[in-house]
Amino acid sequence: MPSLARLHLITDTRPGRDPLSVVRAALTVAGADLVVQVRVEDSATDREAYDLTRRVLALCAPYRATCLVNDRLHVALAVGAAGGHVGADDLPVAAARRVLGPTAVLGATARAPGTANEAVAAGASYLGVGPCHHTGTKTGLPDPIGPAGVRAVVDAVDVPVIAIGGVTAARVPALRAAGAYGVAVVGAVSTAADPARATAALIEALTC
Ligand SMILES: Cc1ncc(COP(=O)(O)OP(=O)(O)O)c(N)n1
Ligand SMILES: Cc1nc(C(=O)O)sc1CCOP(=O)(O)O
Numbered sequence: 001m002p003s004l005a006r007l008h009l010i011t012d013t014r015p016g017r018d019p020l021s022v023v024r025a026a027l028t029v030a031g032a033d034l035v036v037q038v039r040v041e042d043s044a045t046d047r048e049a050y051d052l053t054r055r056v057l058a059l060c061a062p063y064r065a066t067c068l069v070n071d072r073l074h075v076a077l078a079v080g081a082a083g084g085h086v087g088a089d090d091l092p093v094a095a096a097r098r099v100l101g102p103t104a105v106l107g108a109t110a111r112a113p114g115t116a117n118e119a120v121a122a123g124a125s126y127l128g129v130g131p132c133h134h135t136g137t138k139t140g141l142p143d144p145i146g147p148a149g150v151r152a153v154v155d156a157v158d159v160p161v162i163a164i165g166g167v168t169a170a171r172v173p174a175l176r177a178a179g180a181y182g183v184a185v186v187g188a189v190s191t192a193a194d195p196a197r198a199t200a201a202l203i204e205a206l207t208c
């Protein structure tokens with residue numbers, strides 16, 4: 001299994017966004033130190049997800065950056081991505097592991113130590129833990145768990161914890177101090193005036 005990069009950029013496919021140019025900008029700065037997770041709207045067709053993922057994979061390849069696919073594991077397999085990410089509404093982690101095979105990267109969402117332990121026992125190779133802070137990117141989330149909630153999960157598991165939800169470069173030090181291995185972001189890069197510069201700030205915060 002490839003070593004996991006600490007910065008995960010999740011594609012922003014909301015109307016008016018340009019996910020490919022954001023991914024391109026982030027890769028020029030972060031290179032192999034980036035995981036790009038392709039996440040499309042629930043209303044997107046599989047064909048749209050497949051086409052976007054193929055394009056993202058082609059951008060990642062020269063940098064040897066890792067490409068993962070959110071939810072749609074058949075798309076991950078079809079394009080040859082490194083793995084996928086599942087949450088409570090997706091395939092159960094054990095089923096996802098069977099689909100992807102033993103060596104793929106498999107992330108699972110966990111918000112508390114109990115579900116985190118279950119996800120790891122079922123085959124998750126990393127955990128996405130949050131929401132750490134309020135976010136305007138996704139609706140319907142529970143209250144933020146903050147760095148203390150991240151710490152509770154970190155103390156319970158032995159896989160990398162990727163903090164997600166309202167993460168900015170300024171918030172990275174507290175999340176790292178809580179034991180987060182890395183962070184996943186949408187808005188901090190996608191809505192930045194300069195996505196390359198925003199990526200550089202996150203990388204710097206993660207390497208301090
Ligand atoms: C790194 C990371 N962590 C959490 C999530 C959220 O996944 P999920 O709970 O399945 O919600 P959706 O993203 O599918 O709406 C994630 N994608 N990545
Ligand atoms: C897709 C997603 N999942 C979350 C979770 O907590 O499970 S938070 C989130 C959105 C993250 O976007 P931003 O970096 O703009 O806050």
Ligand SMILES: [Mg+2]
Nearest residue numbers: 071086087090
């Ligand atoms: Mg999901």
